[in-house]
Amino acid sequence: xxxxxxxxxxxxxxxxxxxxxxxxxxxxxxxxxxxxxxxxxxxxxxxxxxxxxxxxxxxxxxxxxxxxxxxxxxxxxxxxxxxxxxxxxxxxxxxxxxxxxxxxxxxxxxxxxxxxxxxxxxxxxxxxxxxxxx
Amino acid sequence: xxxxxxxxxxxxxxxxxxxxxxxxxxxxxxxxxxxxxxxxxxxxxxxxxxxxxxxxxxxxxxxxxxxxxxxxxxxxxxxxxxxxxxxxxxxxxx
Numbered sequence: 001x002x003x004x005x006x007x008x009x010x011x012x013x014x015x016x017x018x019x020x021x022x023x024x025x026x027x028x029x030x031x032x033x034x035x036x037x038x039x040x041x042x043x044x045x046x047x048x049x050x051x052x053x054x055x056x057x058x059x060x061x062x063x064x065x066x067x068x069x070x071x072x073x074x075x076x077x078x079x080x081x082x083x084x085x086x087x088x089x090x091x092x093x094x095x096x097x098x099x100x101x102x103x104x105x106x107x108x109x110x111x112x113x114x115x116x117x118x119x120x121x122x123x124x125x126x127x128x129x130x131x132x133x134x
Numbered sequence: 135x136x137x138x139x140x141x142x143x144x145x146x147x148x149x150x151x152x153x154x155x156x157x158x159x160x161x162x163x164x165x166x167x168x169x170x171x172x173x174x175x176x177x178x179x180x181x182x183x184x185x186x187x188x189x190x191x192x193x194x195x196x197x198x199x200x201x202x203x204x205x206x207x208x209x210x211x212x213x214x215x216x217x218x219x220x221x222x223x224x225x226x227x228x
Contacts, residue, residue: 009154009155012155016151031211031214034179034180038180038182038215041153041182041184045154045184089219089220090220091219091220091221093220093222094192095193095194095221096194096197102183103186103187104182104183106218106219107183107215107218107219110216128155
């Protein structure tokens, strides 16, 4: 299931409806729905904030491949920027000693089993995978 | 739909989805907090790093003023997100 969303933060509400539509058709529980929403939001917001040069819609797809949930977000990007290489927050450090930023990526890697980055023909693609309990 | 309001006893009530699109709305209320404060999350369904970042910002500001920010009535999903974020000890979340 794939859909395009305007590259603005306000699109998050429409994205949550998209996730709910997919989740309803597969009878996902609320914990999984929240995990999907959170993972997509963190990557989507990252694309909106850190790649403002391009205004094209962001394409989001959610699929089930066997027992694996596969999520991808594709954003037009003038140069490769591998968000998965960005240093995530250090959750064991005292709050006053943590640098700002990186919390969202840390949450994504906590919720998903695998996160990958691809760059092709001027597009950045983030792929996230999660083993489903069947 | 995210809502934030102040109850009669001074608690801040959060409800719905606290995502990145709601930060300005939350800041308008949470930015006014001074002194010890309770955030009641009983009706909060969802929070992302944007919401957590807002709460951390308020926590730090109050800490510098020798005041405390307490989170109460978190559902399991919200607790899990705080757990992943390494924030359970600081907010006394079990």
